[in-house]
Amino acid sequence: MAARKIKFDWVAATANDLKGGEAVFRRADGSWTRTVAEAELVPGGEAGAALLARAQADHAANRVVEPVLIAVDPATRRPLSLRERIRADGPTV
Amino acid sequence: MYRYDQFDRSFVAARVAEFRDQVARRLSGELTEDQFKPLRLMNGVYLQLHAYMLRIAIPYGVLSSRQLRKLAHIGRVYDRSSGHFTTRQNLQFNWVRLADIPDILAELAEVEMHAIQTSGNCIRNVTADHFAGAAADETVDPRPYAELLRQWSSLHPEFTFLPRKFKLAVTGAAVDRAAIQVHDIGLEVKRNERGEIGFAVYVGGGQGRTPMIAKKLRDFLPERDLLAYCEAILRVYNLEGRRDNKYKARIKILVHEKGLEEIAASVEAEFAAQPVATAALGEAEIARIAAYFAPPRFAALPARSAVLEDAQTEDAALCRFVSRNVSAHKAPGYGVVTVSLKPIGGIPGDATSDQMDALADIAERWSFDELRVSHAQNIVLPHVRLDDLPQVHAALAAAGLATPNDGLVTDIIACPGLDYCALANARSIPVAQEISQRFADLDRQNAIGELKLKISGCINACGHHHVGHIGILGVDRQGEEFYQITLGGAEGADCAIGELVGPGFAADKITDAVETLVETYLKLRRDPGERFLDAYRRVGLGPFQEALYADA
Ligand code: HEM
Ligand code: SF4
Numbered sequence: 042m043a044a045r046k047i048k049f050d051w052v053a054a055t056a057n058d059l060k061g062g063e064a065v066f067r068r069a070d071g072s073w074t075r076t077v078a079e080a081e082l083v084p085g086g087e088a089g090a091a092l093l094a095r096a097q098a099d100h101a102a103n104r105v106v107e108p109v110l111i112a113v114d115p116a117t118r119r120p121l122s123l124r125e126r127i128r129a130d131g132p133t134v
Numbered sequence: 135m136y137r138y139d140q141f142d143r144s145f146v147a148a149r150v151a152e153f154r155d156q157v158a159r160r161l162s163g164e165l166t167e168d169q170f171k172p173l174r175l176m177n178g179v180y181l182q183l184h185a186y187m188l189r190i191a192i193p194y195g196v197l198s199s200r201q202l203r204k205l206a207h208i209g210r211v212y213d214r215s216s217g218h219f220t221t222r223q224n225l226q227f228n229w230v231r232l233a234d235i236p237d238i239l240a241e242l243a244e245v246e247m248h249a250i251q252t253s254g255n256c257i258r259n260v261t262a263d264h265f266a267g268a269a270a271d272e273t274v275d276p277r278p279y280a281e282l283l284r285q286w287s288s289l290h291p292e293f294t295f296l297p298r299k300f301k302l303a304v305t306g307a308a309v310d311r312a313a314i315q316v317h318d319i320g321l322e323v324k325r326n327e328r329g330e331i332g333f334a335v336y337v338g339g340g341q342g343r344t345p346m347i348a349k350k351l352r353d354f355l356p357e358r359d360l361l362a363y364c365e366a367i368l369r370v371y372n373l374e375g376r377r378d379n380k381y382k383a384r385i386k387i388l389v390h391e392k393g394l395e396e397i398a399a400s401v402e403a404e405f406a407a408q409p410v411a412t413a414a415l416g417e418a419e420i421a422r423i424a425a426y427f428a429p430p431r432f433a434a435l436p437a438r439s440a441v442l443e444d445a446q447t448e449d450a451a452l453c454r455f456v457s458r459n460v461s462a463h464k465a466p467g468y469g470v471v472t473v474s475l476k477p478i479g480g481i482p483g484d485a486t487s488d489q490m491d492a493l494a495d496i497a498e499r500w501s502f503d504e505l506r507v508s509h510a511q512n513i514v515l516p517h518v519r520l521d522d523l524p525q526v527h528a529a530l531a532a533a534g535l536a537t538p539n540d541g542l543v544t545d546i547i548a549c550p551g552l553d554y555c556a557l558a559n560a561r562s563i564p565v566a567q568e569i570s571q572r573f574a575d576l577d578r579q580n581a582i583g584e585l586k587l588k589i590s591g592c593i594n595a596c597g598h599h600h601v602g603h604i605g606i607l608g609v610d611r612q613g614e615e616f617y618q619i620t621l622g623g624a625e626g627a628d629c630a631i632g633e634l635v636g637p638g639f640a641a642d643k644i645t646d647a648v649e650t651l652v653e654t655y656l657k658l659r660r661d662p663g664e665r666f667l668d669a670y671r672r673v674g675l676g677p678f679q680e681a682l683y684a685d686a
Contacts, residue, residue, distance in 0.1 A: 060161065061231045062186035103163035106181060122613060124552060127561075128183045132553035134481055134563045 050112040050121070052089045053080035054096035055128065056105035064128040065105060067096050073105055077129040078118040085110070135196050135504065136281050136426045138246045146243045149250060153177050154236035161233060178249025179235055182556050188227045188235060189252040190242060194262035194280035194304070195223040195507040195514075199494040202505055204245040206490035212238050217490065219475060219483040221509045221547060221598055222301070223261045224252060228554055250288070255296045257287035257368075261303045263311045264508035267427060268470045268516035270462035274323040274331055276306035278424040279360060282415065286361045293368050297375035298383035300368070301340075308627060313509060315339045315348045315629035316601060318385045319367060324354070331357040337367055337397065338389030341595035345631045346386040349394045351401060357420065359405070362413035366405035370397070430502035430517055435467025439520035452527050454538040454576065460523065469523060471501070471515040472508070473530060474537040474545060478574045479567050482548040483511030492533035500526050509598075511547055512540070542579040543587055543652065544570045547598055551591025551608060552615070558591035560608025560615035560641075565589055568645045573652075582652055585666045588623075601625035603667045604651060605632040606644065617644040621651070621678060622670045636679055647682055654681040 054067040055077075065073040066080035074080065083092050089110050096108035112121040120126050127133060138146070153173070160170040174180075178189040190205070197205075205225055209217045212234045213227045220226055230238065242248055251258055262280040265272070283302055287293065293300070305312040306323040314320025320336035332354040339348030355363050371385045374392075389397050446453045460469040473493065476482050485493070497505045497515055500522045506514035513535075518526055530536040539545045546569060549555065551562030566589055573579055588602030592609075599605030605620035617639050620632030639647045652666075658677055659669045670678070 057181055057185075060233055062181055062184070064184055100167065103160075103166070106167050123615065124183075124558075127552055131184060132563075133561065134553050134567065 050085050051082045051115040052085050052092065052110040053077065053082055053113045053120075054092050054108050055080075055111050055125070056096060056100065056108035059103055059106055062106075066129075067092070067099070067108070071095070071099075073099070077113065077120060077125075080113070080118075082113055082115055082118070085112075135198060135277075136193075136423070142246070143243075146246075146248050146250075149177070149248065150236060150239045150243050153239060157232060157236050172254070174232075175253040176250070177235075177239065178252035179232070180253065180556075182228065182550075182554050183552075184554065185229045186232050186235065187554070188230050188238060188249055189220075190225045190227070190247060190249045191252050191259040192223045192225060192247075192507050193284050194260055194266065194277055195264045195509075196266075196277065197505040197507060198245075199498040199503050199505070201245045201247055202490050202494040202497070204241060204247070206487040206494065208238055208241055209487040209490065215487045216484055217487075218481075218550065219485065219507050219511050219513070221511060221549070221596060222259060223264075223507045223509060224259060225507070226550075228550070255298050255300075256294050257290065257296075257300045257302065260284045260287065261301070261312055261317075261509060263305045263307055264506040264510075264512075264514045265311055265461065265470050265516065266306060266506070267429060268463055268468075268514075269307055269311075270464050271309055272307040272464060273325055274306040275424075275427055276304040276312075276321075276323045277427045278420065279321065279323055279333075280304045281423050281426070282361065282420070283364065286364070290368075292365075293372065296368070296372055297377045298380070298385075300371070300385065302364070310626045310629075311508075313598075313601065313625040313629070316341055316345070316598075316625060317348065318371075319364060320348050321360075326354055333357070333360060335363065335367075337401075338386040339629075340384055340386040341598060341600045342384070343381055343593045343595075344384075344387065344390075345595070345600040346390060347629050347631065348386075349389060349397075351394075351398055358414040358416075360415055362408050362415075363401075363405055365413070366401050366408065369404050370400045374400070429465075430504075432465040432468060432517070433519070435465075435519065435521075437466040439467060439523070441521040442523050445524035449524070451531070451536070451538070452524055454580075455527050455536055456523060458538040458542070458580075459540040460518075463517065465517070467520055469518050469520050471518045471523070471526060472540040473513040473515060473535050474539050475512050475535075476539060476545050476570065477534060477537045478544060479571045481563050482546050482566050485513070489533050489535055492529065492535065496526060496529050510545065512545070538576065539579060541584045541586065543573045543582055543585040544579060545586075546570060547586075547588040547602070549590050549597035551589075551597075555591060557594060558608065559593075559610040560591050560617065562589045562591040562597055562606075562608060565606060565608070565617065565641070565644055569648050572645050572649060581662070582656065583662060583665055585652070586625075587648070598625065599623070600631050601629065602632060603665075603670070604648060606648075609638060611638070615641045617641065617647075619644075619647060619651070619682075621675060622667065624667055633675060635675055636683055650681050651678055654678055
């Protein structure tokens, strides 16, 4: 995750669910969802760092595994990178 | 085949119990991810893009019907009714839940299987020729030696924390279907003029970021010295292999940096320092293990089968299948059947639980209860009577498993790539599917002849692209999937690393590029007997580059 992106783009927090391993995204209320469109979107930079800190607290609380921030298009609420779109949607095959 | 003894059984059972406890502690929050990750990896559990993934070892590729049925069952109960066979004679389940994994491992233990040492910096699953014990061209059955190596390397206390992972492969045929020269240690079992058994020992081969062809350390290591010599190699590597840089930690880098002479001197010194009496393999021990791999009771049969030849006259599909997917067996009247897991447009290496059950039934009835998993992501029925081939073919066809494309352009090796793999840069499977569909016509495939196409989704090269006649490597170019092509790689006795042909291709251009390469080959080959690889070796990159980049 390039630092540049986190700074300027809109970001969401994603991780894998501890029990099932599914890709999950953090909602504004602190719950985690399989649906990226429901994720809390914040501008990168400080708000992003704060979101990541909240997500990392969920990792520390053993709810999710290895959270990171991903860049999301605020208009479509779709992840920008192919990798993250595949994580959000499942395999393309 | 090898059967667990009491020690193996109680050891695997203890490991399952231990992991069950570790998973419970992880789920309850008692263990953090940092604490748990190394523990799960020791049991073959990865976290991929969408789920946990469990990698199960199939030692030297040998499976019984009972074991395959168990894998089918696990797929059905704990996954999405399928499994994925990999290039390292492993099976991966892509959709398992962490909480279920202890139960899966317990089920595997019932059929003498496990996932130990399928990850981490240890000695991984020992691989072997998938035609072992069956092929007409085999000198010595490599499986007893693979089993000895498996036992020796399983939790060897000295080698559980190596600088990096370590892979061994064994072949007993000079043609080398086990790709021994791209392994950390590659062994060819052979006989000398006196008929004694020994090993050509290769070291320092590998693919990945820095592909290397192994160097030969010994041409004929006596049989009794197998383990002592491998131990000497591992010791030298364990001491001298780099631990400062993950990308330089494989033994291939050590061999490359020190050179063959210095490595050989270190290994020989270490080997000489071992007390012979304790290190040498006893004849009784070799015989004890070899007994597990005694050939099945083959019937005395004529070399040709009138039943089969009659059936072939009636059935063109059978004919194609026999001519393509059946190889010569050492016993007259038998054949080695390759079951392609590469249907046109399918996912290379995937088999549904129903297909696994069908294969288990077929093997039980017609192949002495034995199956093999090949590094080409196919399944092998090692011992089929030629007389039975019409029935076997019909049963395979009924299960969607009779694609007659062994070794042809649609018999593509592809890693999971960006559809599943957390390390990937680009997708592999859709590329394989599109190429497979483009070349679906069997007449065209047969006209092209042997062509090994291999695709990896990143430089780790799990899809063996470096040794593909045509290799395709997925890269990430500013967020776009791009594919680089290498030509002229080969994995057998004539092992070679493919050469980069030029700039890469976008995802929507890669199939066209492959077609251009194939058409170029067809135009320049001397005769249909000159395979793509032979033609490439004769003419080099030039004509292919011209054809690919003519408009650039
Ligand atoms: C045991 C002896 C035979 C061998 C080794 C043999 C071998 C072959 C081979 C190499 C092919 C080409 C496969 C391909 O290009 O897809 C083939 C195809 C074929 N064979 Fe045979 N064949 C045998 C007997 C026969 C007989 C006796 C007949 C019928 C009179 C026959 C009919 C055909 C047909 C029709 C095809 C074309 C298949 C297609 O177009 O799908 N074969 N056979
Ligand atoms: S080659 Fe790369 S993308 Fe493919 S399975 Fe290996 S690590 Fe994953």
